[in-house]
Amino acid sequence: MVKLHRAVFENDIKLLSSLIKQEDVNEKDKFGNTALHLAVMLGRKECIQLLLAHGARVKIKNDEGWTVLCEALSYGDRTIITSVYRKLRQQMKEKSLKRRSSIVKALNSIEDFEMELKWDFHTWVPILSHILPSDVCRIMKKGTKIRVDTTIGEVTDVRFSRGEYSFLFDLEGNAGERAIIVDRKKQKYRYIDAQVSEGDVEDTVDELMRADIACAQMSTKNMQFERAQRGFFWKEDKKETIGSYECDIYSIQGLTLEIKRRQEHLSAEELNRNNALIDGLNTGEPELIEESVGDEPRKCSLAPPPTTDLTFEKYLNSTSMPVLGRKHKASSSSKSFKPTVAMAESFPLSLETLLSILEAVAPVRHTEKLRKIVKLKLPPGFPVKIDVPIWPTVTARVTFQDFKFSNTLSCSDFDIPRFYTKDVTMFRMG
Known part of the structure; x- marks a missing residue:
């Protein structure tokens, strides 16, 4: 039981090496921490590399909801953060490839179709309600190819970008170039799943190190449908x-x-900027919704946090999770929602097929929260209209306003137009 955790805690590389092929590398201790969580919290670089090389999962959460990457950002060592982030991208891609055969099977089981999803964003903040985006996504399916046309290219917690975009997915195409973003206005395109450049990785690490460490989740343990x-x-x-x-x-x-x-890893300037950005979202100050980022120098590693004086026995015997790295500077907020859902039993698409489609188009960012809520145990039928919580002050209403089977879609609808040019700067998907 938690033998790997002890080896990491005591920084015993020899013991860890001998145990790692025998024990479950993703086993959790009483606090929900994996051995990799502990290695990152304690800054055990050799242990981190060894665990990552043997399949330790990066996205797994402990009992407080923090992933390994979250703890790496708190510790503040840039080399650790970069290693963990690279492994996260690799593991997410591997997971997607494993799911591909079941998604392909689901797509092959239904006729080709065209469908529209309307997104309406709502808020009780008066000023903010005038600047929130709305969008109509058009989804087309031909064989195992999917195309999503949208006017919102990127949605994050605090900003969005407008344009005319198409996301192209070929589930039986080249595994390394599965998805393509096409900017129809600029007549440019780029591959999403192609190998990212070193510069892209370093830019993303910079953004992560300057941002709040955030954990957002929907609590459904008391959820009921009436x-x-x-x-x-x-x-x-x-x-x-x-x-x-x-x-x-x-x-x-x-x-x-x-x-x-959590904000313990941020400088005073970063704290002020991030807090102002969140205040802008919650109070509806339009000038704070869009943030301009200049050419800032690379973010350096932070000084290591104080070394813990806890023994492994004291750690395990603690009644609450001890702080092993940097002292947390944490805040939390929650909001109860009473959304509605309209279920139609006569809708020609099944909920299982919808989930397969949403999983296939996961890089279209504003489908992620829809996928999470649709995965809940909904009443019988298909959710023709459903409310999706986005932020404590923002809810999106999604309506499947049109659906039709089609045998007139052309293969060229799912290809990049010949005269479009490749642009590696169009997006960086994190």
């Missing part, structure tokens, strides 16, 4: 016709969006 009612005295189940589909309306009770942040 049929929405209409009428005052004579109540009946609420129904709504959306497009050509008659839908049963449900309200979702007990859904909470929790956001935790």
Whole structure:
């Protein structure tokens, strides 16, 4: 039990090397930490490299919701952060490739189609409500090829970019060039899954080291679906016709969006900038929503945090998770949502197929939260309209407003136009 953890804690490389092929490298201790969590918290560089080389997962979370990358950012050593980030990208790509065969099978099981998703973003912050984006995504499927047309190229917690973009996916194409972003306005394109440049990696590490360490998750443990009612005295189940589909309306009770942040690794200037940016989102100050980033020098490693005086036994016997690295500077916020969902049993697409499509188009960033909420145990049918919490002050309403099977789609609709040029600066997908 947790033998790898002890070897890491005591920095016993010889013991770790002998155990690593016998033990579960992703086993968690009582606090949810893996051996890699501990290695990063304690700055054990040799242990980190050994664990990464033997399949230790980077995205796994401990009981407080922090991943290995989060802890690496707190510790502040740039070489550790870069190694962990590179391994994260590799592991995410490997996971995607493993899922590909099941996604291909799902796509081959249905006819070709065209579908529209409308995104409407809502907020109770008056000023912010006037500048939030709306978008209509058009999704086309032919064989195992998918195309997504959108006007929002990138959505993060605090900013978005506008344009005219197409995301092209060929699930049976070249594994290293699975997805392509096409900028129809600039007539340029780039591959998403191609090998990123050294400069891209270093730029992303800079951004991560200057940003808050954030953990956002939807808490669903108390979630329940209730049929929405209409009428005052004579109540009946609420129904709504959306497009050509008659839908049963449900309200979702007990859904909470929790956001935790840590800032112990930031300079005073970075703290002020990041706090101002978040305040801008929450208060609706338009000038704070878009952030201009200049040519800043590379962020250097921080001075290591104080060495812990805990023994491994004291660590395991602690009643709450001890701080092993830098002292946390943490904050948290949560907001309860009561979203609604309209379920149509006559919709021609199944929920399982929708999940396969959303997983295939995961690089289209504003589909990620939709995929997470659709994976919940929804009532019977297909979610023709559903509310998706984005931020404590922002909710997106997604409506599947049009769907049709089609045998007129051309292969050229899923190809890069010949006269478009490759542009490696168009996007950097993190």
